[in-house]
Amino acid sequence: IFSMPYILAETLLLLTSSFTCGMAMLYARKKQKNIALYALVATFLLGLSFLLMELYEFRQLVIEGHSWRQSAFLSSYFTLVGTHGLHITVGLFWMIVVSYQIYKKGIQEFSVKRLALLSLFWHFLDIIWIFIFTVVYLMGVI
Numbered sequence: 001i002f003s004m005p006y007i008l009a010e011t012l013l014l015l016t017s018s019f020t021c022g023m024a025m026l027y028a029r030k031k032q033k034n035i036a037l038y039a040l041v042a043t044f045l046l047g048l049s050f051l052l053m054e055l056y057e058f059r060q061l062v063i064e065g066h067s068w069r070q071s072a073f074l075s076s077y078f079t080l081v082g083t084h085g086l087h088i089t090v091g092l093f094w095m096i097v098v099s100y101q102i103y104k105k106g107i108q109e110f111s112v113k114r115l116a117l118l119s120l121f122w123h124f125l126d127i128i129w130i131f132i133f134t135v136v137y138l139m140g141v142i
Contacts, residue, residue, distance in 0.1 A: 004137070010053045011133055017046035018126045025119045031107050036115075040099045043122070047092050054085045080132050087125055094118050 024039035058078070068078040098118050102111050 006053070006057070007133060007137065010050055010057075011129065013046050013050040013053070014126055014129050017043045017050065018123055020046060021119050021122045025115055028102070028107050028112050028115050033102060033107050036107065037099060037102060040095060040102075044092060044095050044099070047088055047095070047122075051085055051088050051092070054081060054088075058082070077136055080136065084125065084128060084132055087128075091118070091122055091125060094121070 020039045020042040024036045024043060027036035027039060058081075061074075066074055068075045095118060098111065098114050101114065105111065
């Protein structure tokens with residue numbers, strides 16, 4: 001059902017987005033607005049790519065006749081990965097809001113705090129993904 005290279009590509013996209021999110025935070029603290037915004041745009045595009053790959057994977061599973069009703073494994077898979085995807089979507093919208101605020105008002109104390117919270121959320125999504133990736137892949141192989 002799952003292609004290891006495809007899942008690894010998803011994982012690399014998300015981990016790279018975590019790196020660019022961290023870079024956005026560093027440049028925001030240095031008050032370098034443009035570079036921070038470029039890093040946020042890169043983070044957004046990487047996160048969006050990850051989400052689109054996840055949706056494509058869901059679509060392929062459904063086309064192949066796999067449903068959340070088929071087994072406990074697939075029920076868990078669709079629930080875990082779907083919930084993670086929902087949180088990625090929330091993070092992407094949050095990123096748009098923070099980026100817009102930085103773009104319009106510059107780097108202020110409040111925007112750095114908001115970006116720091118977003119960054120923590122985004123990094124936490126990476127940690128959760130590593131857990132999901134490991135558990136789901138191992139369950140799928142067994």
